Amino acid sequence: MTSIALNEGAQRRGIDLSWPTFALLTVVLSILVILPLFWLIYYSFRSDAGGGATLDNFAALVTDPALVRAYALAIGMALGVGALACLVATPMAWLVARTDLPGRRHIRMLVTASFVTPPFLGAIAYEIIAAPNSGIVNIIYRYVFGLEPGAYLVNIYTFTGLVFAIACFTFPYVFTLVANALDRVPADLEDASSILGGRALTTLRKVTIPMVLPAILAGTLIAVLQALTMFGSPAILALPAGFHVITTKIWSLFQFPPRLGLAAASALPLLVITMLLLRAQKSILGRRGYTVLGGKSGTPRLTSLGPWKWAAMAFVYGVLCLTIFFPYAALIKTAFTVTVGDPINFDTLTLRHWNFVLFDFSATRMALYNTILLGFLTATVVTAIALVVSYLAIRKTIPGAKYLGFLATAPVAIPGIVLGVGLFLSYANPTFQLYGTLWILLIAFMTIELPAGYQQMSSAFAGVHPELEEAGRILGASRLRTLWEITAPLLRTSVVASWCFVFVGTIRELSATILLTTANTKLVSVIIYDLNESGDLGAICVLGILLLVASFAVVFAANRVPVLGGAQMNARG
Amino acid sequence: MSFLELDGLAKSYGNLTVVKNVNLSVDKGKLVCLLGPSGCGKTTTLRLIAGFVPANAGSIRVGGQTVSSAHSTVPPEARNMSMIFQSYALWPHMTVFQNVAYGLKLRKVPAIETAARVRTILAATQLTPLEDRYPGELSGGQQQRVSLARALVVKPEILLLDEPLSNLDANLREEMRFEIRRLHDEFRYTTVYVTHDQVEAMTTADIIVVMNDGRIEQAGSPEDIYQRPQTEFVARFIGGTNILKGQKGAGDVVVCDGDIKLRCASGEFAAQGQTAVSIRHHDIRLSEKKPTSVDMNWATGTVSRQIYLGSHRDYLVSLTGGETVRTIAPVDVAIPVGQQVWLNFPPDSCRALAQ
DSSP states (O other): OHHHHHHHHHHHHOSOOHHHHHHHHHHHHHHHHHHHHHHHHHHHTBOTTTOSBOSHHHHHHHHOHHHHHHHHHHHHHHHHHHHHHHHHHHHHHHHHHHBOOTTHHHHHHHHHHGGGSOHHHHHHHHHHHHOTTTOHHHHHHHHHHTOOTTOOSOOSSSHHHHHHHHHHHHHHHHHHHHHHHHHHSOHHHHHHHHHTTOOHHHHIIIIIHHHHHHHHHHHHHHHHHHHHHOOHHHHHHHHHHTOOOHHHHHHHHTSSSOOHHHHHHHHHHHHHHHHHHHHHHHHHHHOHHHHOOOOOOOSOOOBOOGGGHHHHHHHHHHHHIIIIIHHHHHHHHHHHBSSTTOOOSTTTBOOHHHHIIIIIOHHHHHHHHHHHHHHHHHHHHHHHHHHHHHHHHHHTOSTTHHHHHHHHHGGGGSOHHHHHHHHHHHHSSTTTOOTTSHHHHHHHHHHHHHHHHHHHHHHHHHHSOHHHHHHHHHTTOOHHHHIIIIIHHHHHHHHHHHHHHHHHHHHTOOTTHHHHOOGGGOOHHHHHHHHHHTTOHHHHHHHHHHHHHHHHHHHHHHHHSOOOOHHHHOTTO | OOSEEEEEEEEEETTEEEEEEEEEEEOTTOEEEEEOOTTSSHHHHHHHHHTSSOOSEEEEEETTEEEEESSOBOOGGGSOEEEEOTTOOOOTTSOHHHHHHHHHHHTTOOHHHHHHHHHHHHHHTTOGGGTTSOGGGSOHHHHHHHHHHHHHTTOOSEEEEESTTTTSOHHHHHHHHHHHHHHHHHHOOEEEEEESOHHHHHHHOSEEEEEETTEEEEEEOHHHHHHSOOSHHHHHHTTOOEEEEEEEOSTTEEEETTTEEEEOSEEOOOSSSEEEEEEOGGGOEEESSOOSOOSSSEEEEEEEEEEEOSSOEEEEEEETTSOEEEEEEOTTOOOOTTOEEEEEOOGGGOEEEOO
């Protein structure tokens, strides 16, 4: 009796690969996500001195003034960044989305493109612009007013300078969220307010702003989170200023003599804060009836700026100068002149930094090779895993596939530096001996990028109506054939986009990399950080430009891949 | 033996049973409509037939072969059926021609024959000039035709349609109803058609199967379903009706609430307990004058609403017993609200319903 039932069960499934695939992915993702967290918690209870179980590491979080100060400064910095980003981005988003500001479409594209700038490169650009001695602004200031060599106008190596420099490169998060939310506020809601007698400003205050408030809050939280968990910019700007934030403090605990237990314990609150912030953000954006509105109401109506146009333009272009034009100009100038302070003329123009980076300095070529290799591997592996996981999770072919989706999303709550600590503790031990190889970096990047890849692929899958696949099945195509001939072509655009996204994210990663890299596994981002310590700004700028060119080249190439036209994609007509 | 047989079919999701013990036989070449309100299990039944969902109990047989049972499910691709989806499910990355040819490609039909068959079916569905377009470039009605052509070209053993007209506007829907019936008369595929629209079912079906709460309430020809409903649900769902509740009296008389005695020419009487009487809106006769005998098949009440609708007037009458009945009268019968009227329920139009 039992054997008959078994036979029939086997016959029903035929050769079904979904169960083995599911099991394999569950194991892989569990290892990626859970193992580092396990060792992180284990070490946080382990004494650095003797190795026994202890609570000293957690006690130090409260009693060690250096740690408390690092946390306080980090939180203060993050809140400052959030406030500044919100104050700049919200009016700018409104001007770009809902007024007749000239060139608003290009402004929007520029801000979106500035996502590609790695924040640490922005910090270096501001070193070039606003360092107290060698900063371009201060050189010009002294020259114009004929001042002493020690005098300066601005100093980026301060707490304020740090907040400013980070806000410049996190405000796009707030800007993009708010601008998109403003796009979705249907015009008829505002019309309803007008017809009842609300004037333009009243309508803006009582209807439009409250409708996008969730987006403003959510964007600000993301900016806060980014600033809090960032390693590069604080390491470049806060260390010369003589203070630590928590990420740099954790990193310093890895310097000789390493205090791994304390590092693990210091990383845990960061993990908890990140989870809380993400939860808050989700619950704010989750009240969908309030922000996202369906509806057939046409294009959002634009406010005419009238005489305020010039003030608005000055504001917007001022912001663009500070966040995009000046930093990029500084990077390019430094890459092509002998020293930072040189005026630009034919005597100072040089390609020596390029020569140094590309030919003389052996470390950079290895780093470039490693970076590109890891970028390709990570992007390919993550996209492949994300594709399969989202197929299983969205199409619900297997009970429990939801758990897989959860695992793939979970790393979003693990800040890079925390993951770096966890991975170091997991794989740098004698069992695995992965420390010092590219494998540990690949594991780190896969874990970091998996949520982004999964999010993109699962929303792409959700966009392919299941009936499109069922139509293939009922006409006689097997499940695999349907996947290959129908689902895959429809997902191609999203797969390419997701691949690019992961690639660009990987080659700029620094927070986790800094703890996992060794002399043999340097990456471009780490080399940039090292060169900054030795003050070689020209070489840094060359490398930074190479990173940016690689990023833009990939995005550009992806847009050129012959993909499906918009008209054809609209199956519902 | 019928071509398609559902035998004691059941499907549940967790504790929720959506299809309960469904038995149905469909002869070859017939068009069967599964008709019912949303959530009645009709779409699940269709998906069970297609093989997209496995059954929990019972079986489905096609031509005597079991394709679904509680133990095994033949996958949809091995059933030689085809289906028209609510969303049409046209593949946006293929042209009209490629969409229609896909099923033939899977069946390894030679290219020349494929082209000939696709062109024939495109001509039959009036799509010939559009064969190189992509689905996104077609109107809703054209997409619907492509979907029909794609399903018909493979000569399926069974054709399944899942609310195929629900995305079309009213005019197009009417046109496509006749189109579907015309194509069925031309090709004669055994067809199962799911809809919640009774006019659609009346227009297209040989047999209408009315479903409610996962069960079949009644199956029969459109005339059967409309003229001889067996349950209160069917009488109400098809065509709309007045239901008066009462007890069986002497012979074929039902004594309804308010002491209205109705002689019923047809139907089933419950030996004990409640019997309902169904009478269609247009079968009730309205009179301003008191008739000579009001003993049998008469009731009185006051007009509570009257609407002029051009071709007729629509009345709501509150009976003295408390019930409200709806009736229609010719345009020249204009009775103001509040006036007393007498209603005649002709015995031939009264149908007793035991359940």
